[in-house]
Every structure is written in C-alpha cells, then in structure tokens.
Amino acid sequence: MHINDHNPLPSYLPAADRYDQMKYRNCGKSGLKLPEISLGLWHNFGHNADLTLGRKILRRAFDLGICHFDLANNYGPPFGSAEENFGRILQKDFLPYRDELLISSKAGWDMWPGPYGNFGSRKYLIASCDQSLKRMGLDYVDVFYHHRPDPNTPMEETMGALDQLVRQGKALYVGISQYNAEDTAKAYGILKSLGTPLLIHQPRYSMLDRWVENGLMDILGEKGVGSIAFSPLEQGMLTDKYLKGIPADSRAAKDGRYLNAGKLAPEKLEMVSRLNDIALERGQTLAQMAIAWLLKDPRITSVLVGVSKPEQLDDNVTAIKNTEFSIEEASQIKTILGA
Template identity: 70%
Template sequence: MGLYHAKEDRYDLMQYRRCGKSGILLPLLSLGLWHNFGDHDDFDNAREILQTAFNNGITHFDLANNYGPPYGSAETNFGKIFQQDFKNYRDELIISTKAGWDMWPGPYGNFGSRKYLIASLDQSLKRMGLDYVDIFYHHRPDPNTPLEETMGALDHIVRQGKALYVGISQYNAEDTAKAAKILKELGTPLLIHQPRYNLMDRWVENGLLDTIEETGVGSIAFSPLEQGILTSKYLHGIPEGSRASRQGSYLDRTQITNEVVQQIKELNEIAISRDQSLAQMAVAWLLKDSRVTSVLVGVSKVSQLKDNLDALKIIEFSTEELNKIDSILNY
C-alpha cells in the first residue's frame, strides 16, 4: 500500500448526529477495533479497513486498553497505522479508548480506581503515539470503588489534557444519572454512554435511554449484530469456522438454539422485504431511535464494512415492521 490520501468527498458520504447536548457530531457508523486489529491479525487488512472507513466519512475509531489479542496490541497496531496514514488528519478524527477490564496483574490493573484509570490511559497514549484521545471511557461499572473516585479521575484526565471528553460503558440507568451529576458538578460533562444494544438484547430500553436523554448524554451502541447472530451466517445453524464454532470465543454455540435460528430466519424475511440484509436491518433498527447517536461496528474485511455502510440507505421503519420484529423476538 502506498501513501494514503483520503477521498475528498468523504463527508458527503456520511450522516452525522449530535452527541447528546454537546458540540460533537458523530458519524451514524463508528468503527470498533475490538477484534481484527491484534497481533494475530493481518496488518494490511486492518489498515485497509481503517482507510475505507475514513474514506466513507467514518471519523470515529474506538479502542480499549485490552483489545488484541494480546492485550494492548490493537492500540499499538492502530498507532502504527495512524502514523502512516492519519497523522495529517488528526483533527478530523475522534479517537477513543477505555479502561475498566483486566489489563495487568495485581490489584491496580482492573476496575475503576483513580490509579488504574490514569496509569492505563498513559500506557494507551504511549502505545498509540498520541498526545491525547478525544474520548476516554470507564469501560464497566465498579461495584467497590466509589463513583466519586472514578468520575473524579475522569475529570482529572480531561484537566490534564489527556482526553477532551469522557464516557462510561454498560452503567445502568441509576448509576448513569449519578455519574452524570458528579461530572457536571466537577465541570466535565459526561459526553457519551456506550451500552451493548441490539435487536435481541434490549436492556437499555428499561430506563437507560430515558436517562441519557434527560441528562443530555449521547450513546453509541456496541454489539449491534449480537456477535454475528444477526447476520446471514447462522440462518442454517452453526457453520464450521464461524465464531460460535470456536472454543473460547465470546460467542457460545449454546446461544444458537433452534428457536434463535427460527427467529433470525423470520427476521431475515423482513430484511429481504426491505431490500436489506439481516445485518443491515439490525444496524438500521438501532438508528431508528434518535437517542442512539452512533452504532459501533466491528468488521474483519472491507466488504463487511461496505455492507454496514449500505445499511444507512434505509433507516426508517413502518409501525407494521417494528411490531412484526417485536413479535418474532417476543417483545
């Protein structure tokens, strides 16, 4: 691959939404580097995915300290690609990373202490070769560390200039409201919440979406395709070589029950009637709600990314379609 020059019409190819009550606009699709950017993955393929994303107006790249494998390698590889291709475009990008899950041995490499969050971000910046990230997240709730300590650390990180904005991930509605209140009082507003959300996993509808709306916070949904279940991959059960067929995978083969296969077949029929793939409909379904600022997609090849981008062509749903989807999934 030669010297990278971004496509000049990239911003004409993407729609953007305001993130809560902030000054930030996010692309309807953001690129997550959870999988496919580690040391065991094809570096040139990773680079091509990032270039294609930006060429299509995806300005937001989302990482975490322990993405890989091994831990840290997604940030290191992203840093190499950033230096090669995106250094001149830094001010056009929103780069985020997170800390909250296990990262290094001992009591200070996990959860939500001030010590862990500040040390982790310093390591992340070094791996990526960046002076700052645009968004730094606390990656998961910590039941034992006082929320004041965790939010105080996020505020401190912004004041240090190491992050421009802060976010949280997977917090419930009550703790989200508390976190937003603490941060507001500290003078560093909560920008964004990153929850797991898709057609089959709708926990955010039990209060969280209302809370983020009330507090003026944006949201970005991860796992929009339920780890690949909401694609054509499992329409006939579990194929060899799929994520569900591999031991130690995040997706367990026990999740692909006969009932689930039947549900995705029926959902696929609706998608076909909309002139979409099942994956495209699943992405579009999340964006029907304006409280969802962006959908975070993870892809293993450029063709998957282009397929996801095509989902943005039809994001409206009829009441009849929505009711049918709900009845298939027993909502």
C-alpha cells in the first residue's frame, strides 16, 4: 500500500453534521450504540492497495456518521497489513477523534505458523490481541471477537480469554462470529457467569444467505445480544454489477475464492434480476434494498459494508432512509428467495 506523495491529502476536519447523516441502534440490551451502517476493512486496506484511497474511504465514512471500523488480525493481504495501514491512517487523521470511534478486531483464523497461531486457545487470543493493538497503535479496542467457533478448544477457555482481555483493559466489549444458535447460547451463559456480557454476534447474513434465521436471531433477541451482519451484498451479487454477466474488472473475474461462476449460475442471476426490479420500484438500488432488508429486523444492530471507493458509501448509507417493506413487497421478495 502506498501514499501518493505528489498529491498528499489536505489535513482532515470531519463534517460538522456527520451524526445527522446516520441512524444509530442500541447493541442488544447494552448502552452501546452502533451506526446502522459500519465499515469493514476486510478488502482494500492491505499492502497491495492504495493508502491514499483508503484514507479517502475512511474519511468519507466518518463524514457520513459511520463511526465503527471493523478489522481482524488476518485482514490484508498480507496478514496484519490492514491493521497496520489503519493504524497509520488513524495517526494521520483520526487520533483527535478516537473517543468518537468504535474500533473492533478479531482472532480465530490462521494468523501465524505453528500450533498457537489459529483457532481459540487462550494463548492465541491474548497474543493476537496484543499484536493487533501494536499494529494499530491503540491501548485498547472497543470490541474484540472470537472470529469463528473452535471445536477442539473448550468454550470455557475461549470465553475465559475474552473475559480476561476485558479485565486487562485491552477490550471494552467482546463478541463472537459465525457461532450457531446452540453455541451462541452456551457462550452467552459462560460469559454471563464470568461477569463479562456477550455484547454482539457477527454472522454472515444476506438475502441469499439466511442461515441465521434458523434459530440464531431468536437466541440473540431472547438474550439481548446485538448483531452485525457481514457480506450483506453477497460479495457483490446483490448489486447491479452482475446483472448482465461477469465484468472483466470485477472481483469474481479476478479472484474466484469469494465469488465464482457457480454462485453466478443463470438461475441465481435470474433471481437477482427479479429482486432488482423490486428495488427499482422502491426507488432504491439493489444494494440499498439488500441492506434495508436486513435492517428491517430490529434485532440487527448494524450492517457491515466493504467498499472500493468512497462513492459506494453514499449509496450504502442512502439505504437507511427506507427500511420499511410493504406486505406485498415482502411477499414478493420471499417468493423470489424461496423463503
């Protein structure tokens, strides 16, 4: 990642009306509010990206009232580079506004070689959090997540490590990601017994990937745990990008790990096209409707978006202006989705 030294960005003064642009929701039964749209740094902040563009994206996000920036130890590429670059931008632009920001990170996926650089042991989670803090130049993160379930580590150990991070002052709150309903209820109970509440769950959730509706959302609502949905646009499928096939410059064409031809099968594209027709009738882009569809559920605290240019943030944030669906619209959408 490089800075364009010949055309440096001017010093940053955030928009005075930034909090008027966004709506905020309480995270479960906690006192913490999240913006309805949050920014994820999974893509476009590694060392292979343009730091000047990254700064523009973060600045535009904050100007729109997006005060939650979501990272993980292995975001890049290479692993750790998104946190490093975020730390550089934080020092340049956002340090005076640290207390206005909600910064999260995670550990749970492969990070470094050997038996202690993956999954959910106390050794891995605490070491990883320490590394993340150093990379970002922070004393603490606002939320620290266990990034995925670990079937081989007792959950008491993993949740105990999260509790320890809070007691050490390295995280203000803790969360989990991609846990199923049963394991979420168990994690909630363990953390409650330790005196550190489970603040939030970060599941993959979109109109085309609705696994959370099979019990998880009910558990979160019942326990008063917040939720923040990632991949709400299904890696670009729920946008107008693929309505006429796969563009040569798209991520699907360049990198099949995230979105491949199988996911872009003709029947899926037909489904997306029909959803797009409803979005247009609502006066929304397909991406806006996909975000609004998630936000219509009050148990969803925030929707996590990733963008490659600042203008996409404006499009995403416009979704919060209309999150109501008529009975007819909801029925049409459920028919298309096969719900």
